[in-house]
Amino acid sequence: MPKRIAAFALACVLIGLYGCAGDGGGSSGGGTVQVGPPAQLAVIQQPAGATAGNVFATQPRVEIQDAAGLRVSSDNTTQVSVALSGGTGGAQLSGTAMLTAINGVVSFNGLSIDLAGTAYTLNFTAASLIGANSAAFDVTTASAGGGSAPFVPAAPSGTATYYVSPTGSDGNSGTTPAQAWATLQHAANTVQAGDIVEIADGNYARFTLSSVTGTSGMPIIFRASGNAAVINSGTSASTTPDNRDAIKIYDCHYVIIHGLRTLNAYRAGVRVTESFNITIQGGVFSNGGRWGIFTDYSDDVVLEGNECHDSGLEHGIYFSNSGDRPIIRGNYCHDNNASGIQINSDPAQQVAAFGTRGDGITEDGVIENNWCEGNGINGAAGLNFASIRDCDIRNNLVVNNLNQSGIALWDDGFSSAYGSMNNRIYHNTVVFQSGNGRFCLSMLNGSTGNDIRNNIFIGGARGAITWSSDSLSGTTADYNICRSTDGWGVWVNDDTSQAYTLAQWQALISGAANSVTTAPTFNGASDFSLATGSAGRDDGQSGLGLATAHDGASRPQGGGIDRGCYER
Secondary structure, three states, X not given: OHHHHHHHHHHHHHHHHHXXXXXXXXXXXXXXXXXXXXXXXXXXXXXXXEEOOOEOOEOOEEEEEOOOOOEOOOOOOOEEEEEEEEOOOOXXXXXXXXXXXXXXXXXXXXOEEOOOEEEEEEEEEOOOOEOEEOOOEEEEEOOOOOOOOOOEOOOOOOOOOXXXXXXXXXXXXXXXXXXXXXXXXXXXXXXXXXXXXXXXXXXXXXXXXEOOEOOOOOOEEEEEOOOOEXXXXXXXXXXXXXXXXXXXXXXXXXXXXXXXXXXXXXXXEEEEEOOEEEEEEXXXXXXXXXXXXXXXXXXXXXXXXXXXXXXXXXXOEEEEOOOOOOEEEOOXXXXXXXXXXXXXXXXXXXXXHHHHHHOOOEEOOEEEOOEEEOOOOOOOOOEEEEOEEOOEEEOOEEEOOOOXXXXXXXXXXXXXXXXXEOOEEEOOEEEOOOOOOOOOEEEOOOOOOOEEEOOEEEEOOOOOEEEOHHHOOOOEEEOOEEEEOOOOXXXXXXXXXXXXXXXXXXXHHOOOOOOEOOOOOEOOOOOXXXXXXXXXXXXXXXXXXXXXXXXXXXXXXXXXXXXXXXXX
16 A cells, blocks of 8 residues: 555656656547656757748647657756758848747747758757758749839859949949949940949949840849849839830840839830840839839740839830740739739731731740739739730739739630630639628630639638630639638629639539638738638648749658648
8 A cells, every 4th residue: 555655646747857747748549748857859840931041931839748749848948949951051140049949839939040041950059959850942033122022033144244333433333342433334335245233232224235235144133133123214214215224234145133113214114125045134113104014025034033113104124016935924913903923925016027926826825923913903813924825824912902803814805715824823812801802713715724723812892713605615623622701702793793613613624623612720910821720721732843933942752742822
């Protein structure tokens, strides 16, 4: 009897030290599971949403566990440290590097990494415990000047050939910072293939780059050295064709414009016209009289990581007049009067002399990882596409569009023969506020053969998908979440106004067996990634070839692929 009493007393002491039923253990067969002493660390929330120099959107959380993997929730003393490995050499981890557990959990906050790179890892350690490492993650480049473009590439590398500064003189040689030129136009009049123009912070007049030709291996580069090289052309600028746009690129090949800003352009911040292989990246184009970026009759244009906002009359980005193979990636287009991003192939403005650049159709484009928010006060879809073919529309976030659709496919009102056909619409998240907008996706006027998968479509004043009767042929769709916040028909024929239930939609297209109308749970009012346990989390369709998500996170994570543009 004394031995039993002593054993019982020892058990009580151990329970007091290390926790008991309800402290992180579970139950099995009606009995309690006793939690042992701290033995190891485990990462229970992975870092995500990292951009260089900015606090991670999702901060890591680490759990103190016993040898059996149970949380030691009585632990309020263990100190956990975090260190950085992998990624870009010389990168620094900022934020509080050591925290004390609270109820067995350490929740880091304020962590950031200063350099963009791939395959970073966070290493967590604590005295006398087995450490843990995070999953590998990437750090992307923040938008030049503090915007929120999801994807901004690093500035093109190479030693500058010429320098431009507001304190320079066009009478200088331009070949050193001390001998910098004063105007961008002087540089534009001088450059040849392979030249790099380094542009210091400051204010500049507009410029035109005309009939200059680089090559794929020797492009012509205009590169801002900081975040404040600004072309403020002002609303009083001349309206003649050569002076309406802050930056005009005409009849050029292989040119890269990186990190420049324009403000108050009379018409467009940047115009690319009748050119090939032009890249506009990492710029901020604000308050243009009509557009942020405008292109016409130009092939192989790359527009990536730009912020385009508050365009006065129309769109943030307008890719027009039949150019082929555009890449429009990772741009942040917000608060523009019409569309965030518009591709209009202008079938009514065909020019036979331009060949496929003037045939009224845009083909083989990639429109991915863009963020469009708060556009359309004067109408127009967040992503507005007229007469596009065989394009990939993927990983885009379209939220709070105001008076039109989220993604629109149509013919510009020209002819159903010029509808937007055979496009792949994968992993987009389109969310409207109550009372706002039209449908998340519209397919009108001969927009046939489109494939629609793994999207989240939540209508506000209207529903999820609408189509004209001549646009349903060849349509395939599945694994979508489709809803209407205000109770409008979720699937509606635009010609007849007939609403369809999920079962009727499935019968209509002979598919969509895995589409649902269940409301997803997002991680926050402005965080449209899916919360743990949400509809669409880990149950999307695999095999679509999208290895990364909207914010650069690798896909899949967890038990499967998430629907929508994020992966958690």
